[in-house]
Amino acid sequence: MTIPTKADVVIVGGGVVGTAIARELSKYDVDVVLVEKEPDVAMGTSKANSGILHAGFDAKPGSLKAKTNVRGNKLYREIYQDLGIDIKFIGSLVVATSDEEMATLNELQVRGRENGVPGLEILDKETVLKREPNLTTNVMGALWAPTGGVMCPFGATIAFADNAVVNGVKICTECPVEEIVVEEGKVSGVKTAKGFIAAKYVINAAGLFADNISRSAGDNSFDIKPRKGEYVLFDKTVANLVNTVIFPTPSKVSKGILVSPTVHGNLFIGPNAQDIDDKGDMDTSPDGLQEIIAGARKTVPNLPLHASITQFAGLRAATGDGDFVIKASDSVSGMIQAAGIQSPGLTAAPAIAEIVIGILQEQGLILTKKANFNSQNRHKVKxxxxxxxxxxxxxxxxxxxxxxxxxxxxxxxxxxxxxxxxxxxxxxxxxxxxxxxxxxxxxxxxxxxxxxxxxxxxxxxxxxxxVRKDTTKSYLFFDKITDEVQSNDE
Ligand SMILES: Cc1cc2nc3c(=O)[nH]c(=O)nc-3n(C[C@H](O)[C@H](O)[C@H](O)COP(=O)(O)OP(=O)(O)OC[C@H]3O[C@@H](n4cnc5c(N)ncnc54)[C@H](O)[C@@H]3O)c2cc1C
The missing domain is CATH 1.10.10 (Arc Repressor Mutant, subunit A)
Structure with missing residues (x-):
């Protein structure tokens, strides 16, 4: 496939952040090209995460994480039906099993209220066990967040991408960006493996690789370190073990190991948090899996391990200060960073997109609303x-x-x-x-x-x-032994 030679805006990265920005920009009369190095969207962190629609009580008040989490949660409620994104608003519980953890629940409630999270409530032991009879009997109380939920980890990315394409965005897959080309301090375009795209504005939404993309333009202002999280997924037969998202009381580096139904009726446990060096290392390990099983058992002791069907891992794009990097580059005019988007980036994505649109306008891009924007995706037969x-x-x-x-x-x-x-x-x-x-x-x-x-x-x-499994060269078959394909009906 040939790629366009020019655009008003090029978005680098087809994760949930890049596609949400593409969809938001498709409301306006501008030429937008999204370039993705893999054969599909949702191939990075946006394919392997917990799929929790976070309520927003976790992040430090005033941080970008806090603002975009709460706003993103609200925006999904407005758009999920139009776009066909699978979400269940089942609420979440943070479970405390000691006096110290009960004190943390109070802090989380105060923080959540400051962040604007509605309906937070601390429940006593009896109420918690009535709602969730499979929790540990050591539970002393829990923070109830009614706006928490579960969503498809990758469905939002695909839905944003579909809607962006319907509204005129061009998505070029298998098109790795090699360099952001800068002339006299200003972006002049993007050099990709498939050719050059001239553009005045580039949005860096390259996930784990956003620091490399930024450096290629001469902006070395942040580094990204991968932080791995592993999971075990269980069969649908055991999904009723819990009814809501169950968090332990969080630590400084992670929200802890959850036990939760998935939006499609499975159950999962995970993730842990390990700092690693290799941005391509998605392996699970026996030690990591033991760690998440032990962690999950602290809140839900009787895990049905016999019903596990698969394990997987995802990588958070961790930055130095831990907050999202959403801003115009300080050194390169026309480059906008949407980087270091670790959790709750899935929840925050539509709100991140709104902020990026505002930055583009501040940078001089004229955005005129399209008269014929179609906010809905075609209804899918399920x-x-x-x-x-x-x-x-x-x-x-x-x-x-x-x-x-x-x-x-x-x-x-x-x-x-x-x-x-x-x-x-x-x-x-x-x-x-x-x-x-x-x-x-x-x-x-x-x-x-x-x-x-x-x-x-x-x-x-x-x-x-x-035909490939997932990545560019992941061919599944190397030859054919017959031309006859057995029909399903036989
Ligand atoms: C273990 C774990 C659990 C999480 N749980 C939750 C949760 O429950 N709720 C929540 O809200 N958030 C959660 N998150 C966070 C959320 O998944 C991320 O914030 C979000 O997916 C990040 O999206 P992104 O678009 O920034 O990055 P990505 O999805 O990684 O997208 C970046 C894209 O850029 C592409 N790319 C990279 N380099 C290039 C290049 N040179 N040229 C072209 N394309 C390139 C990549 O292939 C990739 O597709 C979790 C994350 C992890 C790892």
């Missing part, structure tokens, strides 16, 4: 959520909705085809997984993986040997 008669209706419209490809999650061929042909469509097996849940279930793609591969090859009109 076959497993439909009643019998609704299923019959969609199958009558398109027989591909009558072919179940992923049996664990009841995902149909019709949904997979829709995902491939979406505005920011899936090009890889994991791209299909993140958009449809095919491969997310108990067998983790053991059964449906080959079918999804065949559908991708057919719809993208490429040989099976060119």
């Amino acid at each position: 076959f497993h959520e439909l009643a019998h008669n609704e299923r019959a209706k969609v199958i009558a419209q398109n027989p591909l909705y009558g072919r179940i490809v992923c049996r664990c999650e009841t995902v149909t061929e019709g949904e997979i085809v829709d995902a491939i042909h979406a505005p920011c469509g899936a090009l890889t097996v994991d791209g299909v997984k993140r958009r449809t849940r095919a491969g997310m279930g108990r067998c983790q793609g053991g059964f449906c993986g080959p079918r999804v591969t065949a559908i991708l090859a057919r719809e993208l009109n490429i040989p099976v040997t060119e």
Whole structure:
């Protein structure tokens, strides 16, 4: 694919921050290009996180984290239905098991009120155990935050990207940025592996690599160190262990190890927090997993470990002072940093986007609202959520909705085809997984993986040997032993 040679604004990075900014900018009459080094959006930190819609009581009052967390939580409530982002507003509890921790709950409540978090309440032991009977009986009380919730860890990124494309943003994948080109102290464009894009404004939303991107322009003002967090995911059969997001009382470096339902009805525990050096190290380790199991048992002692279905890790983009870096570069005119976006960046993303738009205007970009901005994504068929008669209706419209490809999650061929042909469509097996849940279930793609591969090859009109799992060279098959593909119906 050829890339545009010029734009008004180039966004580097297709995580939740870059795509939220792209969607916000698509409300205005400007040419926006988002460049992403991987074959899909949501391939960095935005694909592996806790998926918590944080209420906002954690961050230091006045910090960017605090402001954007509370504002982002509110904005998601306004946009999630239009964009089709899966969110459940189930609330969260911070659990205390000692007098010292009870004192911390009081501090968190005061801090939360200062941050503008509504409805915070400290519950006594009896009330907490009535709501959450599987918590440790050592619980002394808990901080209840009704505005907390769970959301799809990667769904918001994909939804923002789809909506941005519908409204005219160009997303160029497999297009790593090599350098921000600066002339006489001003951004003149972006050099990518696929060519040069001339632009006066560049937004650096490159996640873990935002310090490298900034340095390429001559701005060395921050460093990013990866901080790993590991998880265990459990089968849907044990999701009812807890009803809300359960946090322990937090420490200085992390919110602690959570036990929580996921928005799609699984259960997870994690993450821990380990400072590492390698920005590509997403491995889990036996020690790390033991640490999160021990941590989770402090709040929920009877973990159903037999029902775990997978483990994974994500990397936080940690900076020196711990707050987000959202500002115009001090040394390069036209470069805007949206960097060091660690937790609660998923929650904060729509609010970060608003701030970046304001900075662009301050920097001289004229933004005129489009008359024809479309705030809604196309409604997606989610076959497993439909009643019998609704299923019959969609199958009558398109027989591909009558072919179940992923049996664990009841995902149909019709949904997979829709995902491939979406505005920011899936090009890889994991791209299909993140958009449809095919491969997310108990067998983790053991059964449906080959079918999804065949559908991708057919719809993208490429040989099976060119279908990839996730990254640029992650080919799954190297040759074919037959041209015959067994049909699902046999
Ligand atoms: C363990 C963990 C748990 C978390 N839990 C929560 C939570 O529960 N709730 C919450 O609100 N937040 C949470 N977060 C934080 C949240 O996930 C992040 O803040 C958010 O995903 C960061 O998004 P981003 O767009 O800044 O970065 P990323 O998602 O990493 O996106 C950056 C993108 O830039 C691309 N890129 C990098 N270099 C280049 C280049 N040279 N050229 C082109 N593209 C490039 C990358 O491929 C990537 O796609 C958690 C984070 C972690 C790690």
